[in-house]
Amino acid sequence: MDQGKISPWQLTLLVMSFTIGNWIVLPAGTEAWQNLWLIMILALGEGLVFAYLSLLLFRRFPGKTLFEIFALVFGSVGGKFLSLLFLWFFLQTGAAALMIFVTLLKTTIFTATPDMALLVPWMLIVIYGCRRGIEVIARSNEPLIIATIFLLFISVLLVLNIFDPANLLPLFNLPLSDALWISVGIAVFPFGQNVLFLMILPRVNRRQKVTGAVLKGMIGAGGYLLLIQFLTVGVVGKVGEIYVFPSYEFYRMIDIARVLTRLELIPLLNFMTMGFIKIMLCLYALAVGTAQVFNLRTYRPLVFPLGALLLIAAFRFAPSISQHLRFVEEVNPYFGLFYSVFLPLLTLGVALVRGWLRRRVTS
Amino acid sequence: MGRTADQGGRNRPFSKGGLRLLMILLLIPLLGGCWDLRELDSLALVFGMGLDLGPQGDGYRLTFEIVRARQIQTPGPDGSGGGGGQRNPYWLLQATGPTVFEAVRNATLQSSRRLFLSHTQVFIIGEELAKSGISPTIDFIVRVNEPRIVKWLLLTADEPEQIFAAEPGLEQITALAIADLIQNYGITSKIKPVRVVDYLETRMHKTSANTLPIIRIKETTGKKELIIDRTGVIKGDKLVGYLDPKETRGLLWVQDEVDGGVVTVDAPGGEGKATMELFNADTKLTVEGNEHGIQVRIEVKVRSGLGAQTTSVDLSTTNQIERLEKRQAEVIREEIGAALTKARDLKADIFGFGEYLYRHDHRRWKGLESEWERYFVGAEVDVLVEVMVEEVGLITKPTIYRAPEGG
Structure with a gap:
């Protein structure tokens, strides 16, 4: 198994990249459009609570991955079953990111390029990085996330002349129940997907700092996405509602003295870097998880076939962007709640009850 | 010797360097440019x-x-x-x-x-x-x-x-x-x-x-x-x-999109006209409403300067400037009025009063939305124009200067 170690700070940055992931180009809950950035504050709060609860699991079983915890709590068979369920989650998360990656490129700049010509070299890099282990992923993530944040600050300066605060009004015009439901959807995607890090936490060198690091990363990513959404609404206005990729459109509208225009490469760059880390982490979790389910010594031989599987899954799960959008809107809140809230809490509950029973028996 | 090297190669078909090289070679043609x-x-x-x-x-x-x-x-x-x-x-x-x-x-x-x-x-x-x-x-x-x-x-x-x-x-x-x-x-x-x-x-x-x-x-x-x-x-x-152009500018006044231009007024105290250049215009729109009707307030603030006159009267005195300001405000009010009349005739909310109400009071807006056309046509509109004439150009006395009689 991978013996690499990462620092809490690297973990924070990884959590940030992973959360920003594909949300940066394709936000969920766009039916709330104007109110989305406000709802995101709420969603971030909910996401932090969910994450804290899941992290309690790691506190109780320090140094164990999620799958090892499953095995300890539910026994060998039950643990394997839950592990397989989670492998599906990793596969689906990675496939969705990959699918959005190819759709974005196909509809914007590489209109005539065959999908495979985009995906295969991309997957090769992902596989290569994944085989190198978590240490390499974390280190390669550092410059990428710093560049992404830097580009955000540049973007703020670039849109000062076209930002119209009137577009943000009315601040809140949704029924509260709708807003809450959308916020749950956002709390599980993108924030809830961080449950994947339960596979990676044992690789952090200072365990007592893990909780803080993860929460910090989520807050950072939440702030980042919120700011992007805020700017997009202010610049694009109500029209943003009808776009598949609103933030892409927002960069297309930048116009500084008719010289600095056509900056749509910025969101593509942001997504390509953040999505890269996200897909890589999904593949990593998938490979390490599979290795643990089958008690293998190393995950490395699995990376290549699983990468190929991810590629196929990207086309299978969502052959068109409409299907993906429908999934995000209708299925994902339940799907996400099941994986990032229900399963970790169930495990924690069972673990606590079993511990309590054991203590009673021994005393 | 050759055999051992071959066998080594067979056991590890990709050495570390070889794999890297292969990847780079694979990526070069694909990353080089667009497909089409x-x-x-x-x-x-x-x-x-x-x-x-x-x-x-x-x-x-x-x-x-x-x-x-x-x-x-x-x-x-x-x-x-x-x-x-x-x-x-x-x-x-x-x-x-x-x-x-x-x-x-x-x-x-x-x-x-x-x-x-x-x-x-x-x-x-x-x-x-x-x-x-x-x-x-x-x-x-x-x-x-x-x-x-x-x-x-x-x-x-x-x-x-x-x-x-x-x-x-x-x-x-x-x-x-x-x-x-x-x-x-x-x-x-x-x-x-x-x-x-x-x-x-x-x-x-x-x-x-x-x-x-x-x-x-x-x-x-x-x-x-x-x-x-x-x-x-x-x-x-x-x-x-x-x-028409006059109504168009009326529309731009309301939407705070006037960026410059000129306004011609009848010169006070004499035959002829004076044309003022707009330096800066700022409009504040407020729309309030309830089920009985809506009230619209349009406040326009203009800074302008004298650009040309066809009369022989000296317009650069403070008194005359004040009258110029008043007349200019009158003309601007007329332009806005013309646009309003046309919009009411067409029953078309070209100014976005409804949008304003939606943005600032969307609860009230919900009640009015279905019959907005009626509310728009019946809207009470107050137009307040405040004009400052700040400059008179390079000369004070008109070029059509007449020396005082008996001089």
Whole structure:
């Protein structure tokens, strides 16, 4: 198994990249459009609570991955079953990111390029990085996330002349129940997907700092996405509602003295870097998880076939962007709640009850 | 020796370095460039696009103004021109199709190069088409990645191809001339500039009516030249009426889009007129309402200076300036009034009062939305104009100066 170690700070940055992931180009809950950035504050709060609860699991079983915890709590068979369920989650998360990656490129700049010509070299890099282990992923993530944040600050300066605060009004015009439901959807995607890090936490060198690091990363990513959404609404206005990729459109509208225009490469760059880390982490979790389910010594031989599987899954799960959008809107809140809230809490509950029973028996 | 090396190779088909090299080699051809390689010499750069109803009244007839890049090089010192011949710097191409997209593709039947729409500066829509609805036309522009939504949208009563075929004045390409014409709207503030995205934005507010500038051909000494001197009112996606330049500026006052221009008033205390230049204008709009009706308050603050006078009376005294300010305010109020009257006649909320109410008081707005037309027509509108005349130019006494009698 991978013996690499990462620092809490690297973990924070990884959590940030992973959360920003594909949300940066394709936000969920766009039916709330104007109110989305406000709802995101709420969603971030909910996401932090969910994450804290899941992290309690790691506190109780320090140094164990999620799958090892499953095995300890539910026994060998039950643990394997839950592990397989989670492998599906990793596969689906990675496939969705990959699918959005190819759709974005196909509809914007590489209109005539065959999908495979985009995906295969991309997957090769992902596989290569994944085989190198978590240490390499974390280190390669550092410059990428710093560049992404830097580009955000540049973007703020670039849109000062076209930002119209009137577009943000009315601040809140949704029924509260709708807003809450959308916020749950956002709390599980993108924030809830961080449950994947339960596979990676044992690789952090200072365990007592893990909780803080993860929460910090989520807050950072939440702030980042919120700011992007805020700017997009202010610049694009109500029209943003009808776009598949609103933030892409927002960069297309930048116009500084008719010289600095056509900056749509910025969101593509942001997504390509953040999505890269996200897909890589999904593949990593998938490979390490599979290795643990089958008690293998190393995950490395699995990376290549699983990468190929991810590629196929990207086309299978969502052959068109409409299907993906429908999934995000209708299925994902339940799907996400099941994986990032229900399963970790169930495990924690069972673990606590079993511990309590054991203590009673021994005393 | 050779055998062992081979065997080593067989056991580890990819050494670390070999694998890396293989990957790099694999990636080079793929990352090098786009799949559909498009160089400048294989593209037809479209600068202007005209859209009108098809010949039998169904489908679309599109006109493309395609630039001949070779023809627009600056002439050499001998005046021979940069590239071959004296051909027109642009080529007008027409195509028809049941949808805009198909018409764009059909154009390639006549063009040796693929049409490239990313540089389109203006979209000119024929009035016939505008009367039957604009949004179906715009859908393509917004949906496809090539055309840009921050480019200008215009109407014309003439055939769009006639507009593109007109004299481009100082420019070489008509589409560019039109784009510049609109961009300089602030010199008069009598043109309402509208981008595709603005049209869409207004369209998405159910009660707001759109306005689009109308371009037409004006014959000057036998030459066809272009002029934008009207604004079309588009209610519910269909052209329903027109604003003249005065009403157009009335609209711009309300929308806080006046960027400059001049106002001519009757000179106080004498025959003749005085023209004031606007330096700065700022409008504050407030809309309040309940089920009994809505109240609109338009506060305009203007800073201006005297630019020309035709009377012999000295207008630069403080007294006269005060009267000039009052008269100027009167003229501005008239302009706003004219726009309001026209909008009420057409029952079209071109100012976006409804949008304002929605943004600032959406709960109240919900109750009024369904009958907005009635509320809009019956709105009480207060117009407050505050004018400051700050400058009188380089001279104080008029050039038509008459020395005091008996001097």
